[in-house]
Amino acid sequence: MKISTLELGPFAVNCYLYWNDRTAEGLIIDPGAEPEVIIGAIAEAGFTPRAILLTHGHADHFAALADIKGRFQVPVYVGKGEQDVLANPSANVSALVGRPIVAPVPDHLVVDEELIEPAGITLRVLMTPGHSPAGVCYLDETQGLLFCGDTLFYGSVGRTDLPGGSFRRLLESIEEKILKLPDAIVCYPGHGPRTTVGAERNDNPFLTGRYFV
Secondary structure: OEEEEEEEOOOOEEEEEEEEOOOOEEEEEOOOOOHHHHHHHHHHHOOEEEEEEOOOOOHHHOOOHHHHHHHHOOOEEEEOOOHHHHOOOOOOOOHHHOOOOOOOOOOEEEOOOOEEOHHHOOEEEEEOOOOOOOOEEEEEOOOOEEEEEOOEEOOEEOOOOOOOOOHHHHHHHHHHHHOOOOOOOEEEEOOOOOEEHHHHHHHOHHHHOHHHO
């Protein structure tokens, strides 16, 4: 398996390309901006996209979705309940920055603990609401990695002051879904550098209680 991180757009969103180098098939996760960069990176990597996965419905994570879906004609996956965020410029935050957009209608609405196999890659869906109403993480248990969107960051957590956000729900999601994973799981967040479950369990001030002292 191979993974490539593209930092895109004015909000420096991490778009991930994740593919099987043996079958040359793979996934696009959170195409946030600059579709031409994404398309070029896929061509350079030499794989065929089979699906687009969204961790949540904020526009900085899907602004390139229409172009990418149109180019590759692949299905879009998102958490069940997040489709309303995708369709509402106020909820998806695009209206707040003066560029209202809506996303293409998703093809698959995934639920907690569902196993999906786009491109032959088995991923477990973990529902992690809090940053958004129905955000999800995608766990590859075989490879030991987690695409965690804006739920968890290196040394921080997702903001909860946007429509549908809840700090309490976010911390509950992290506690119940992420911190129960093995320490060695590598976390690929929606912004910033990668980290591990163990590092965040031990040092993240939002999770250790030091933030509140």
